[in-house]
Amino acid sequence: MNAHSSRQRAGDPQFSSYDVVVIGAGLAGLTAANILGRAGHRVLLLEQHDKLGGLATWFKRKGHIFDVSLHGFPVGMIKSCRRYWSPEIADAIVQLKRIHFDNPMFSLETTFDRRDFTRLLVERFGVAPPAVDAFFDAARQMNFFDDQSVTTADLFERYFPGREDVVRLLMEPITYANGSTLEDPALTYGIVFSNFMSKGVYTFEGGTDRLIGMMADELRRNGVDVCLRCNVDQVLCEGGRVRGVLVHGRPIAARAVVSNANLLGTIFDLVDARHWPADFLEQARQVRLNNSSTQVYFGIRAGDTIDEEQCGDLLFTSTAPRFCAQSLLSRDVTSRTFSFYYPRTRPGHNRCTIVASMNSQFADWADLPPEEYRRAKQALIDDTLQCLEKYVPDVRQRIDWMECGTPRTFARYTKHWQGASFGTKFEGLAVSRAMPNVIGGLYHAGSVGIIMSGWLGAVNYGVIVANEVDAFLLNNSSQSSFSEETALP
């Protein structure tokens, strides 16, 4: 089974009316479409790109397959895939057991679970066991209703006062996972940390292409009509309710619309401003986008293998003397995460690839003229390669493909405002949730609010929204059609 076994049509939607139109085939959009299709609704999934997955994507070069965002997700993904997708998808999820840290404060290997973090904090960092337990328990008990004024920095200061090294160990992976900083609300850290760093890191055997291919097969089984290269021009609304979407100039009626586009893109680009009340627009304008990323992709020659023991699966590396989330965003890169992919990532494919990921800011890349942009990309590749040489001897001679992606690359393929790779900061969640109260039948599901980001966050947010859409459709069982007043451009 692969991505090609379920070829989606690049053409136009089959029908002119659906129960639900889902805009965007990221993990949240895919999951919402699957659940609603499975529930018996007539679902149309529209994706502007030529493949499904959104940022859960991959690309092929010279025999290599590069995964863009398959760096490791929490154990909860197994349960969510089993329940909202299929047992086959859940069964392909395997643990990554070697997580490495290397920075001027410490170098260590961990299995990334509560037990091992406790061992490290007590034995290596000399923290008293009760403090470690109290921290883990406090993080686990945090929820959405907690005081938002308590920051992640406050949380660390309470349990590990003055311990920058401990903060680095516990924060750096989360900063890479969702772009959050010490200034974000502690509850976002607590929720993500408890999901992520308590039971290990997992990956999908067969790679992103296999996962998305299996999801496409499942969508077809559940009767979802999938159209690629279908950019939605506009969400059509009338009388405070959603009526459908405009695709390639053609109106498609829908009783409900789920936007898996970027939150701000949904509000400001897809829906005409006259449909939003002023106070909602004002609230939306206050939402801060999260940062973007740069990546460098290295393909190792066929037949050559990287030493797993030495490199591990994930390597958080930094030359910065201290941890600082802001410096992680700088174009003057000092910190990187390397994801190492061994032949076991794609059994049978037998290749090794390495992907370096850095957090970065769109503004630093947006306006570079072509020649400067080209030079900046080359410098990023050179610096990253130099850093990688510390861990993989002779890597320069062993690589036969190198290229990089920048915030502009992310913006181009996902159409996310400012190439945001982790959605929005915390306040975006409330705006996303409020959308159907403002325009009946219009929902947003996608990476928002820090806690609803990453692969698991996106899948689960798709489930939460699908549940609401299903209830909405049950309560509003009238046929979808356009009335005379619907203003069609």
Add this chain to the structure above:
Amino acid sequence: MTVAEIRQAVIDILSDIAPDQDLSALNDEMSFREQLEMDSMDFLDIVMELRKRYRIQIPEEDYPQLASMASTVAYLEPIMKDMPKK
């Protein structure tokens, strides 16, 4: 449906949601969370299954009523008492 049948309907849903958990010794008065490994997604699944199987709509503000078996059955009883057993 009788109270016992409503309880069984909830057990049926739980055994689909949490197939690995032993439900035979469930204490009805104690919260599900204390006895079973359940997270917020599991509670959402209960809501979705009740809608799918019995077309019961539970508004979000009523989700806390699903904390334990006793409170769930008490909440569902007025809604389900006139339904035929499935």
